[in-house]
Amino acid sequence: MKTIYFDKDIPRILATKAAARCMKPLLYTGLNAVKYARNLPDPPLPADDWVRVENIVCGLCGTDMSFFQATTGTDSAFEPIPGSRRTYLGHENVGIVVETGSAVTDLKVGDRVTIRAYMAGCDTKGITPRCPYCEAGDYNFCLNYGAPSPYDLPVTGAGWGDRFIYPARGLAKVYDELTDEQAVMVEPACVSIHSVLCAPPEPGEKVLVMGCGTIGLGVVQALKVVQPECEVWILERVPSKQAFAQRLGADHVLSGDLYEATSKLSGGSPVYRGMGGNAYFFGGFDRIYDCIGGNWSNHTAVRLLRARGTLVKIGHHMRSITFDESPIWWQELKLVGVDAHGMETWQGRRLYTFDLAQEWIRDGVYSVDGFVTHHFPLDEYKQALKLALENPPDVIKIVLDCK
Numbered sequence: 001m002k003t004i005y006f007d008k009d010i011p012r013i014l015a016t017k018a019a020a021r022c023m024k025p026l027l028y029t030g031l032n033a034v035k036y037a038r039n040l041p042d043p044p045l046p047a048d049d050w051v052r053v054e055n056i057v058c059g060l061c062g063t064d065m066s067f068f069q070a071t072t073g074t075d076s077a078f079e080p081i082p083g084s085r086r087t088y089l090g091h092e093n094v095g096i097v098v099e100t101g102s103a104v105t106d107l108k109v110g111d112r113v114t115i116r117a118y119m120a121g122c123d124t125k126g127i128t129p130r131c132p133y134c135e136a137g138d139y140n141f142c143l144n145y146g147a148p149s150p151y152d153l154p155v156t157g158a159g160w161g162d163r164f165i166y167p168a169r170g171l172a173k174v175y176d177e178l179t180d181e182q183a184v185m186v187e188p189a190c191v192s193i194h195s196v197l198c199a200p201p202e203p204g205e206k207v208l209v210m211g212c213g214t215i216g217l218g219v220v221q222a223l224k225v226v227q228p229e230c231e232v233w234i235l236e237r238v239p240s241k242q243a244f245a246q247r248l249g250a251d252h253v254l255s256g257d258l259y260e261a262t263s264k265l266s267g268g269s270p271v272y273r274g275m276g277g278n279a280y281f282f283g284g285f286d287r288i289y290d291c292i293g294g295n296w297s298n299h300t301a302v303r304l305l306r307a308r309g310t311l312v313k314i315g316h317h318m319r320s321i322t323f324d325e326s327p328i329w330w331q332e333l334k335l336v337g338v339d340a341h342g343m344e345t346w347q348g349r350r351l352y353t354f355d356l357a358q359e360w361i362r363d364g365v366y367s368v369d370g371f372v373t374h375h376f377p378l379d380e381y382k383q384a385l386k387l388a389l390e391n392p393p394d395v396i397k398i399v400l401d402c403k
Contacts, residue, residue: 001040003161004381006067006087007033013070020069024389027068028382034068034089036381043154043165047126048101051168053113055402057184057375058159059092060384061214066318068385073319081146083120090159090400091118092187094180104168112174114186115159115166116354119340123170125149137343137352139170160381162402172354177362184399185368189361190341190353191314192218195289196226197344199312199336203229205286206266208254210301212236212245214371214397215314216291221366223289224249233265233285238393244370262304280327284309291315299323307331314338374398 012033019026026032045052067089072078097111107113117123121142122134127150129135131143157164174183192215201207207223207230209216216236223232233252234245242253254261259271259279268283284306290297293315301311302323311333327333341353360366373396376384384398 003157016070046151048103052099053095055095058090060398075320088158091115093159094183113171116172117170126167140339175358189357194341195338196222201227201230205230208285208288210235211291212241221248302327310334371397
């Protein structure tokens with residue numbers, strides 16, 4: 001069994017943080033807190049409702065990059081929560097079930113699956129009975145995030161490996177009509193779709209999508225599915241991604257001075273300027289979907305919203321940030337957090353985001369064509385991460401081939 005994991009070793013984590021700040025080449029050496037175990041024995045299934053999965057492909061996402069750079073801060077809400085010594089990387093996977101426990105009824109050997117519940121909780125640790133959130137399908141709000149598993153878990157693995165074991169209820173079956181290349185995009189598509197359904201726009205609203213990586217491009221597309229009559233601007237510096245977003249439904253590219261441009265398009269006030277380049281105006285977008293995260297994007301987003309506008313927070317870096325909160329109370333802004341995916345209400349139905357995303361991809365409502373731009377063998381994961389961190393213009397989604 002092969003698996004790539006984050007080792008909760010404090011000295012190594014501190015060294016990784018230091019390397020990420022001032023000596024990036026050291027990230028790709030043995031000091032990194034992310035490790036690759038290549039020759040582990042296959043563990044037995046710890047309970048009769050678990051399965052063994054053989055991975056085909058797995059995507060690389062921002063969470064994996066955060067672990068590789070050890071970005072989580074000691075002042076983050078994640079820090080005080082008890083956790084396991086190892087966090088296994090990779091959750092945008094496609095794999096084949098190769099073994100099932102005797103109590104598994106909804107999956108069989110040969111089924112393709114993808115990880116649905118990834119964050120620690122009832123559906124990843126095998127905790128029974130499930131907490132109310134997990135029972136309702138909103139697994140990311142699990143009340144047992146910090147609770148231990150009832151089993152003495154072996155090395156379980158996840159998407160960045162050749163095989164892993166998992167509770168069956170934490171997986172989603174991949175639709176037969178989807179190719180592997182489409183299926184590896186289901187999880188990121190779920191994030192984009194869930195983000196829009198958490199705070200859908202109204203007809204005629206002026207909407208800004210900040211950042212057109214994988215998630216932002218998906219948000220653009222989901223906005224036009226959910227509310228075709230909204231007007232979508234994008235904030236993105238790379239011309240090829242601007243063009244891709246426009247093919248997916250974006251109406252405009254926000255360019256030039258962001259404050260002047262936003263005031264003009266929204267019929268706002270003059271832009272007032274103070275010390276040190278400080279700027280503010282009255283008016284702005286009805287709704288902003290921030291797919292970047294961090295100090296600058298938060299500071300900027302709350303200043304580009306109209307009074308009682310809505311900021312949908314998608315991008316994050318697993319650490320606390322600093323920004324001017326004055327516009328939030330001054331303009332009575334609404335902040336909506338987005339935690340990946342869960343359950344959705346769509347056209348009178350209640351279903352997992354994973355089913356809705358697969359339906360949309362299968363039926364041609366939501367396209368993932370052109371999102372996967374690079375493939376790397378599993379053994380070359382460091383080269384894949386290096387490319388992701390360098391982020392040249394032609395990169396959208398990087399995928400590891402696990403077989």
